[in-house]
Amino acid sequence: AALETLQGFLVGLDARMKRAHKRGRVAHYIPQLASVDVHQFGISVCLASGERLSAGDAATPFSIQSISKVFSLAIALGRHGDRLWKRVGKEPSNYTFNSVIELEQEGGKPRNPFVNAGALVTTDAMLDAPDAGGGLDRLMDFVRTAAGDDRISIDEQVAASEYRTAYRNFSLAYFLRSCGNLHMECERLLQIYCRQCAITMNCEQLASAGRFLAGFDSAAHLLNPAQARSINALMLLAGHYDGSGDFAYSVGFPGKSGVGGGILAVVPGHASIAVWSPGLNAFGNSLLGTRALQELSEFTGWSVF
Ligand code: GLN
CATH class of the missing domain: 3.40.710.10 (DD-peptidase/beta-lactamase superfamily)
Structure with missing residues (x-):
């Protein structure tokens, strides 16, 4: 009832x-x-x-x-445990999700894994050794297993459309990289990030x-x-x-x-x-x-x- x-x-x-x-x-x-x-x-x-x-x-x-950030965080946290929090904070943010100013204020350590800067770090951490299929095999496995549905996939057109215009996310990635908080090259990371979001x-x-x-x-x-x-x-x-x-x-x-x-x-x-x-x-x-x-x-x- x-x-x-x-x-x-x-x-x-x-x-x-x-x-x-x-x-x-x-x-x-x-x-x-x-x-x-x-x-x-x-x-x-x-x-x-x-x-x-x-x-x-x-x-x-x-x-x-951005809901994908929950799944990439789950993998990164599973891999690194509390060491992850050296690279990204766990505090709320007072700025919009793609804020540049906040990242500089915090010296290149994003406030949390859900603002874009934090998600870029989390994806980088999830991927330390990127695997073959575009880097996202592990994430896709996780999402499909969690959902119990193998049909879940990436919309490559959405990914390409975001990548072509990802100026703001590129600026966040370059800043993070200049602070030594990204291991991957920005172009490669952004390709993967845009596909994860798609x-x-x-x-x-x-x-x-x-x-x-x-x-x-x-x-x-x-x-x-x-x-x-x-x-x-x-x-x-x-x-x-x-x-x-x-x-x-x-x-x-x-x-x-x-x-x-x-x-x-x-x-x-x-x-x-x-x-x-x-x-x-x-x-x-x-x-x-x-x-x-x-x-x-x-x-x-x-x-x-
Ligand atoms: N892919 C989007 C971006 O990076 C995700 C943002 C969001 O969903 N809030 O701008």
């Missing part, structure tokens, strides 16, 4: 989000993302019991973008892929539980950049957004949730995705507070 109530809520939520007037703006700085239809909305929830509930455009693929998933696949963070027994082989908890803490503090406080206040559980309009949210012990709507708010986070998670949190009482 509880499942049916939740399913009914999700269907109603989808209808409300589809009708919403104010939807935000799709990301324009990545050419391939600028043409995505802003009227879409989807949500998928994986529960500890193994059930999955979905509504709306939950089977429509989208570009996960992983395409739908809400159902993404919700499944997030289960290893929710502390479900079935996923414990992917990352040790203490490290999964650390990632949740960072998602709460920094997963929505300088909008993280707002997200924590209104939603009340960890989440990681991407400029494709997706959000992966984790309710420890209860659920892994993926929501997607391409229109973004002023912080570059999905406007309706955030609103939907707030309503879901109020309905279920899932706030960790």
